[in-house]
Amino acid sequence: MNLRYASIVDYDSDAYPGKTSTVIYLAGCPLNCPYCPTPELIKADAFDEKAAAYFLYHLDSVKHATDAVVIRGGEPLVQGNALIEFCRGVKKKGFSIKLETAGFYPESLNDLLPFLDFVSMAIKAPLRKEVYAASCNFRGDPELLLSNALRSLTFLEKRGQGVFKEFVIPVSAGLNDSPEAIGEIAEYVASFADRLVLERVGEVPEEKMQELLIYAKRSVKDSIEG
Numbered sequence: 726m727n728l729r730y731a732s733i734v735d736y737d738s739d740a741y742p743g744k745t746s747t748v749i750y751l752a753g754c755p756l757n758c759p760y761c762p763t764p765e766l767i768k769a770d771a772f773d774e775k776a777a778a779y780f781l782y783h784l785d786s787v788k789h790a791t792d793a794v795v796i797r798g799g800e801p802l803v804q805g806n807a808l809i810e811f812c813r814g815v816k817k818k819g820f821s822i823k824l825e826t827a828g829f830y831p832e833s834l835n836d837l838l839p840f841l842d843f844v845s846m847a848i849k850a851p852l853r854k855e856v857y858a859a860s861c862n863f864r865g866d867p868e869l870l871l872s873n874a875l876r877s878l879t880f881l882e883k884r885g886q887g888v889f890k891e892f893v894i895p896v897s898a899g900l901n902d903s904p905e906a907i908g909e910i911a912e913y914v915a916s917f918a919d920r921l922v923l924e925r926v927g928e929v930p931e932e933k934m935q936e937l938l939i940y941a942k943r944s945v946k947d948s949i950e951g
């Protein structure tokens with residue numbers, strides 16, 4: 726089975742807290758967020774495919790100085806069973822695995838959970854369909870988008886024991902930069918989040934970020950600006 730990928734970065738010390746990792750950027754994403762840091766990865770067709778075994782061989786060449794593999798995109802879960810095959814092989818080699826996702830493929834997330842040590846899921850806006858769809862410029866069915874995000878959260882809550890669960894709110898002016906919006910999201914994940922990250926992606930003043938952080942911490946004690 727093949728993975729469609731854009732690049733590999735070895736010996737990264739930031740992507741997985743406390744570990745040195747190889748970061749694999751996979752191509753393709755069904756969303757279209759206005760602040761996307763990797764818009765070139767949204768359309769998968771421009772990228773090559775390689776067998777999962779190719780990446781596993783690559784890991785053998787760096788394992789002397791690598792503890793973890795970080796899988797990011799695009800939306801990595803677009804890759805379905807190929808990603809499961811890859812993660813199974815990665816775990817056999819003894820690496821920790823962190824997945825970064827927007828939660829659009831709940832079943833794939835559920836299937837992958839047994840192999841994961843760390844999940845970082847983006848929550849784009851308060852969990853209401855019109856607001857959520859607008860926040861990521863989604864052109865499909867808003868109901869589907871929201872229900873996928875909610876089911877992903879449910880899988881993390883119910884089946885994510887032993888997995889570090891981080892939720893990232895991309896804070897963007899006019900989209901979700903109100904105390905009410907941040908408070909609502911934080912409250913939703915409060916019972917199962919290990920960490921909440923407020924990531925400034927637009928023109929939001931630092932004082933405003935600090936104010937929003939106070940609201941986040943009311944529900945999730947380990948809330949940070951990332």
Ligand code: SF4
Nearest residue numbers: 754756758761799827
């Ligand atoms: S979900 Fe992530 S990769 Fe996809 S468009 Fe949004 S920010 Fe970009």
